[in-house]
Amino acid sequence: xxxxPDDSVRTIPDxxxxxxxxxxxxxxxxxxxxxxxxxxxxxxxxxxxxxxxDEVGIESTLIEDxxxxxxxxxxxxxxEGDGLLLHGHLDVVPAAAEDWQVGPFSGxxxxxxxxxxxxxxxxxxxxxxxxxxxxxxxxxxxxxRPITLCFTADEEAxxxxxxxxxVEDHPELLEGCTEAVGEVGGFSATVRGxxxxxxxxxEKGMAWMRLTARGRxxxxxxxxxxxxxxxxxxxxxxxxxxEWPVRLTPxxxxxxxxxxxxxxxxxxPENAEALVEEFGGAARMMxxxxxxxxxxxxLGGGYKVNVIPTxxxxxxxxxxxxxxxxxxxxxxxxLVGEDVxxxxxxxxxxxxxxxxxxxVDAMTRSILAEDDEAVVAPYLMSGGTDAKHFRRLGMRSxxxxxxxxxxxxxxxxxxxxxxxxxxxxxxxFGARVFDRFLDDV
Ligand SMILES: [Zn+2]
Numbered sequence: 001x002x003x004x005p006d007d008s009v010r011t012i013p014d015x016x017x018x019x020x021x022x023x024x025x026x027x028x029x030x031x032x033x034x035x036x037x038x039x040x041x042x043x044x045x046x047x048x049x050x051x052x053x054d055e056v057g058i059e060s061t062l063i064e065d066x067x068x069x070x071x072x073x074x075x076x077x078x079x080e081g082d083g084l085l086l087h088g089h090l091d092v093v094p095a096a097a098e099d100w101q102v103g104p105f106s107g108x109x110x111x112x113x114x115x116x117x118x119x120x121x122x123x124x125x126x127x128x129x130x131x132x133x134x135x136x137x138x139x140x141x142x143x144x145r146p147i148t149l150c151f152t153a154d155e156e157a158x159x160x161x162x163x164x165x166x167v168e169d170h171p172e173l174l175e176g177c178t179e180a181v182g183e184v185g186g187f188s189a190t191v192r193g194x195x196x197x198x199x200x201x202x203e204k205g206m207a208w209m210r211l212t213a214r215g216r217x218x219x220x221x222x223x224x225x226x227x228x229x230x231x232x233x234x235x236x237x238x239x240x241x242x243e244w245p246v247r248l249t250p251x252x253x254x255x256x257x258x259x260x261x262x263x264x265x266x267x268x269p270e271n272a273e274a275l276v277e278e279f280g281g282a283a284r285m286m287x288x289x290x291x292x293x294x295x296x297x298x299l300g301g302g303y304k305v306n307v308i309p310t311x312x313x314x315x316x317x318x319x320x321x322x323x324x325x326x327x328x329x330x331x332x333x334x335l336v337g338e339d340v341x342x343x344x345x346x347x348x349x350x351x352x353x354x355x356x357x358x359x360v361d362a363m364t365r366s367i368l369a370e371d372d373e374a375v376v377a378p379y380l381m382s383g384g385t386d387a388k389h390f391r392r393l394g395m396r397s398x399x400x401x402x403x404x405x406x407x408x409x410x411x412x413x414x415x416x417x418x419x420x421x422x423x424x425x426x427x428x429f430g431a432r433v434f435d436r437f438l439d440d441v
Contacts, residue, residue, distance in 0.1 A: 015435035024107030041068025089155030185399030200399025205350030
């Protein structure tokens with residue numbers, strides 16, 4: 001027995017109290033995902049998360065399909081209404097330490113930032129969730145709505161060892177969840193001096209393809225009109241040079257209308273490109289979500305300079321908008337032509353959740369409560385996340401990991417980038433916003 005005050009029971013909420021320390025701790029677990037099963041895995045980080053939950057009396061289940069590739073699922077909250085899934089991934093993409101100013105797995109705090117691989121993708125949000133959940137347990141502020149917390153393995157390689165395993169083999173753990181909130185959204189981008197918070201309401205689909213051209217082998221010195229390298233190169237050049245037309249889905253129409261208002265002009269498909277430029281550094285990503293895209297990424301063929309090979313191959317990375325799949329594949333078939341064969345290596349569906357309803361209202365209110373100058377709008381993300389797996393169970397999905405960011409920070413470049421880091425005050429802001437959001441759902 002001790003008379004010392006018990007820190008585990010408090011009455012004054014402090015949802016951001018642990019967020020920075022928890023983020024640093026999570027970064028220090030190297031959970032690099034090389035995509036070939038060779039990495040250190042997520043088990044140590046998953047066990048750490050389970051311990052953090054256990055410390056405040058929340059039981060969790062570790063899910064592991066192959067050794068070391070561990071996800072954590074915990075049921076929390078009450079029994080009123082439909083379930084809400086809050087999910088974050090524990091793995092990160094690898095980091096080449098020699099390129100970094102600090103050790104990528106050091107979790108150092110410098111110049112007002114937490115540095116390290118995962119600082120924005122997405123141990124920041126994992127830490128916010130843990131800080132909030134622990135604080136709410138300690139202060140008796142448990143949401144009445146049933147909440148499922150999910151910290152997954154393998155998101156960076158498609159989620160096959162993580163979210164997909166949970167969805168396919170343990171759907172009972174997600175029973176009752178009708179809505180899901182995860183990455184990549186809720187961060188601010190500055191447009192004309194105003195912070196625009198982007199809530200992810202849609203993701204592009206993905207088609208990774210191998211193109212194969214076959215021809216007639218022969219001597220490099222002779223006439224050959226069935227040269228596989230020539231037909232492949234022509235197809236690749238047509239794909240690479242093609243200007244995909246602007247196509248706006250509902251999320252991007254809503255966002256560009258908001259940007260148009262800030263820029264003093266009405267948004268139209270014709271000025272979509274110009275409005276996207278208002279995002280500065282984030283325009284790289286935004287420019288890719290107002291159209292389908294297809295980029296050649298690998299080339300192969302031949303083995304000697306004077307031998308025409310029978311075969312040449314290329315890989316292309318295609319990304320298509322929800323609602324524009326048919327147009328994408330029809331255009332691609334024309335660009336590739338008849339002589340070149342297409343094999344699909346990976347094919348993922350795009351999705352879009354209507355930007356409406358109580359959850360969207362709660363996200364908007366919670367941001368405005370912490371940043372009353374904010375503009376809140378939906379957007380479509382160029383890549384894919386675990387949301388695509390959870391959506392198979394019929395959940396409405398959003399990306400909402402709130403961060404108030406400095407206007408001059410090139411945030412989208414930090415994803416998978418060198419010197420990945422997150423402002424300390426943005427982490428604390430995010431925890432406060434998300435805590436308010438939980439009051440409201
Ligand atoms: Zn991520």
